[in-house]
Amino acid sequence: MPANANRQFLDFEKPVKDLIDEIERLKHTSEQKKIDYSDTIAKLEQSIAEKRREITQNLTSWQRVQLSRHPDRPYTLKYIDKMTTNFLELYGDRNVKDDKAMVGGFCQLDGETVMVIGQQKGINTKMRQLRNFGMANPEGYRKALRLMKLAEKFNKPIVTLIDTPGAYPGLEAEERGQGEAIARNIYEMIRLKVPVICVVIGEGASGGALGIGVGDRVYMMENTWYTVISPESCSSILWRSWDKKEVAAEQLKLTADHMKNFGLVDDIIPEPAGGAHWDYQEAAEILKNFLVPVLKELKEVPVEERISKRIEKFGKMGFWEE
Known part of the structure; x- marks a missing residue:
């Protein structure tokens, strides 16, 4: 703190x-x-x-968005530091390079070895540039998939911590297959043989979040958001200005309460009074105490049944006609 x-x-x-x-x-x-x-x-x-x-009892959707981006808010590495032990970070996608916006590695959560993967924003100007503001390139998603497959090989559960304003939209990212990398992750994650828990700890924007967001359980922390586009971008498309971002935030129905009501996330994880940025240790303890029993529950489900339920869970989302 x-x-x-x-x-x-x-x-x-x-x-x-x-x-x-x-x-x-x-x-x-x-x-x-x-x-x-x-x-x-x-x-x-x-x-x-x-x-x-x-x-925090009567926040608007836009204020929740602001809290999710609070400069003092804990990021992925802070949660790993506060709620796990023996973290061994793993690097690179074995193809292009190591993407600093995506971090991951084995660690121990309450004595059990798990693979934790998440986007990492920087804590100051220099680190934000190094981490590309938490916006991963294709090699970041390919690194994440490599680590998931490694966890599957050793039969270790996976926890993903989602916090990104979106996948990096640059020309070089598109040239290296940003869309394919995210689509491949979604395809592979839904078939992983080990338990997978996804938690939105900050911003959950668009495909950048979905690239590590498919799991047996998907949770959101209390002051986070999860939707297809940021309020500012939505405002700029519909009204040609950022001035309507508060209206866009309300209309997008992007808060944890909305997402749970839509059935898109399984539950909401509470935060310390005022938000996670007030007490890193308490925020990490709340998250840890939430994850441990869920991991235990998921491990007891047979592999094929777990995969089948995961496919069914995501197959039921949305509305369509045939």
Whole structure:
């Protein structure tokens, strides 16, 4: 969790920022004038906890999108660090190069070896450029598939953590087969013989998310979104401007509540009061405690039955006529 001095706040988090600033002011005054403000500070800290809960109770769809992109929000490697042990990162697609926007490797989750794969955004300007802002190229999806097949070979469960504004749309990505790479992943993931759990931990945009989003269980964290296009892009297509992004966010029905009601995700994983960016350890513990029993449950299902249910699950999605 970032120190207060480095913490960033969204517009609707201003009431919390004001309380934190007041606490810092009282602490400074206490040191300067040797006055005990501990009781006042304790009450203010309690008010912060209440205000954090209050803020996230009535968020609009656009505010959820903003929270999913919060600069202090934990990314894939942070969750891996906080909820697993003995993480061994694996690199490269054995064809083009190692895509830094996609990370993965074996680790231990509650004592059990699993393969964790996810998109990784950067935590500062230099790292965002290195990670390509979490937008994977075709080699990123091919690396992810290679790691999934490796997990299948050793009969280890797979957990994917989805957090991307979309697959990289550059010319070179298209030349190397971006669409084919994502389609291949979807085709292969639905037939994997090991348990697969997918969790949207931030942004779940378009095919970039689907490329690692096919599993026996698909979950969304509380303040995330999952849809075919970002609100800004939707606004620019329909209204030729980003000004209608809030309207687009509402119309896209992209929040975790909407996705669960549509039957597109299985459940919603709660976050610490105010969002995952307030407490990395608590967010990771909540996610871990959610994953462990589900993995145990899935392992007890026979392989062929598990694959059949997975195919049936995704086959029932959407509306169509023949």
